[in-house]
Amino acid sequence: MERSKVLSALSALAHVSRLDLVRLLVPRGDEGMAAGDIARTLGLSASRLSFHLSALEQAGLIRSRRVSRNVIYSADLSGIGGAISYLLADCCMDHPQVLACCGASARHALHRVAEGDAAPRITDPESGTPDRDR
Amino acid sequence: MERSKVLSALSALAHVSRLDLVRLLVPRGDEGMAAGDIARTLGLSASRLSFHLSALEQAGLIRSRRVSRNVIYSADLSGIGGAISYLLADCCMDHPQVLACCGASARHALHRVAEGDAAPRITDPESGTPDRDR
DNA sequence: TCAACGTTTCACGAGTAGTTGAAGGATGGA
DNA sequence: TCCATCCTTCAACTACTCGTGAAACGTTGA
Numbered sequence: 001m002e003r004s005k006v007l008s009a010l011s012a013l014a015h016v017s018r019l020d021l022v023r024l025l026v027p028r029g030d031e032g033m034a035a036g037d038i039a040r041t042l043g044l045s046a047s048r049l050s051f052h053l054s055a056l057e058q059a060g061l062i063r064s065r066r067v068s069r070n071v072i073y074s075a076d077l078s079g080i081g082g083a084i085s086y087l088l089a090d091c092c093m094d095h096p097q098v099l100a101c102c103g104a105s106a107r108h109a110l111h112r113v114a115e116g117d118a119a120p121r122i123t124d125p126e127s128g129t130p131d132r133d134r
Numbered sequence: 135m136e137r138s139k140v141l142s143a144l145s146a147l148a149h150v151s152r153l154d155l156v157r158l159l160v161p162r163g164d165e166g167m168a169a170g171d172i173a174r175t176l177g178l179s180a181s182r183l184s185f186h187l188s189a190l191e192q193a194g195l196i197r198s199r200r201v202s203r204n205v206i207y208s209a210d211l212s213g214i215g216g217a218i219s220y221l222l223a224d225c226c227m228d229h230p231q232v233l234a235c236c237g238a239s240a241r242h243a244l245h246r247v248a249e250g251d252a253a254p255r256i257t258d259p260e261s262g263t264p265d266r267d268r
Numbered sequence: 269t270c271a272a273c274g275t276t277t278c279a280c281g282a283g284t285a286g287t288t289g290a291a292g293g294a295t296g297g298a
Numbered sequence: 299t300c301c302a303t304c305c306t307t308c309a310a311c312t313a314c315t316c317g318t319g320a321a322a323c324g325t326t327g328a
Contacts, residue, residue: 007148014145015286019137019225026226035305048287050306055285069295069304077226081235084221088236091153092160092214101215102222149316170274182317184276203274203325270328277322285314292307298300 001082005060009083012059017044018052025062025075032074034067135216139194143217146193151178152186159196159209166208168201 012018020042025033033041039049053073056062060079065072092098146152154176159167167175173183187207190196194213199206226232 003150003153007150007153010144010153011148011285013221014141014148016137016141019141019144023225026229026232036303039305045288046305047289047307051286054306066294066305071305077229077231078235080221080226081232084218084226084232085236087147087214087218087221091157092211092218095160095211097211098160098215098218101212102219168274169276173275179318180275181277181319185316188276200275200325205275271326272328273324273326275323275325278320280318281316283314283316285312287312288310290308293305295302295304297302 001086003086006083006086008059009061009079012055012061013083015052017042017048018056021052021056022061022075022080025073026077026080028074029077030074032065032072034070034072036070038073135220137220140217140220142193143195143213146189146195147217149186151176151182152190155186155190156195156209156214159207160211160214162208163211164208166199166206168204168206170204172207 013022021038024038024041035046035049035053038044038053039046042049044052053062053064057064057073061076061083062073062079063076064074088094088098088102147156155172158172158175169180169183169187172178172187173180176183178186187196187198191198191207195210195217196207196213197210198208222228222232222236
């Protein structure tokens with residue numbers, strides 16, 4: 001992941017509403033959530049939500065698709081993972097003390113990953129994602 | 135780690151000079167680096183550097199100590215790790231697809247951590263550091 | 269005590285991000 | 299075609315962040 005992409009991802013995440021947005025969308029996976037439902041859940045005005053959503057989308061952390069009248073937003077897990085990965089690997093050089101802070105739960109989950117329980121595709125969005133929107 | 139702390143850590147990292155600062159300091163471990171040397175290395179003015187350093191310190195990502203006339207800055211690895219850990223665990227709920235993006239090296243390192251080989255050596259300065267700018 | 273050095277703080281101007289409310293598309297149903 | 303609904307974009311404003319240069323601060327050695 002390029003540095004400029006990581007920087008925009010970090011500044012996108014450095015806002016309480018947008019962090020809430022990601023927290024809300026990640027567990028919902030590809031199913032996602034309509035913008036209106038998100039606004040009601042988080043108590044944001046439509047225009048403010050739209051502003052934050054487009055910031056996150058431009059940073060490659062979420063994606064959108066239109067379904068009839070609604071626009072469904074879902075987390076871009078590889079984008080989020082890419083940013084975290086940059087911090088761990090390129091920025092902290094996988095320093096053991098940093099990794100140790102990532103806790104037992106991650107370790108657990110990583111074991112699951114190693115055993116093949118991971119979600120199907122992890123591939124880079126740049127290459128493969130075409131045109132679900134516009 | 136509290137949310138407000140994570141938010142300030144993220145916005146501290148969301149700046150090219152400060153990301154460079156962390157990248158510079160992490161491989162130097164506790165040994166750290168004097169502010170003047172950092173300024174020369176990164177080509178920053180003294181006042182600008184001081185501003186960025188105090189932003190990082192307030193966010194809990196680095197720490198400082200005075201040694202004679204110099205102020206030595208070093209990475210706070212648990213602070214950095216705590217912020218990344220929040221992103222992985224609290225924000226992404228250790229989603230396997232996010233963890234999968236963190237790459238083979240982190241997985242390797244985490245396995246080492248899980249096996250109890252955690253954090254014995256922290257300082258590892260000149261050996262393998264890929265400092266592109268110096 | 270004083271000068272030199274390394275670092276921080278301050279004041280200022282410029283640029284950018286965040287919020288609000290209103291207006292502007294896109295879509296679906298009558 | 300018209301209207302309601304859902305969402306985005308725009309304009310205006312405020313608040314914040316960034317960068318520069320100058321001054322201030324703390325430490326050291328003569």
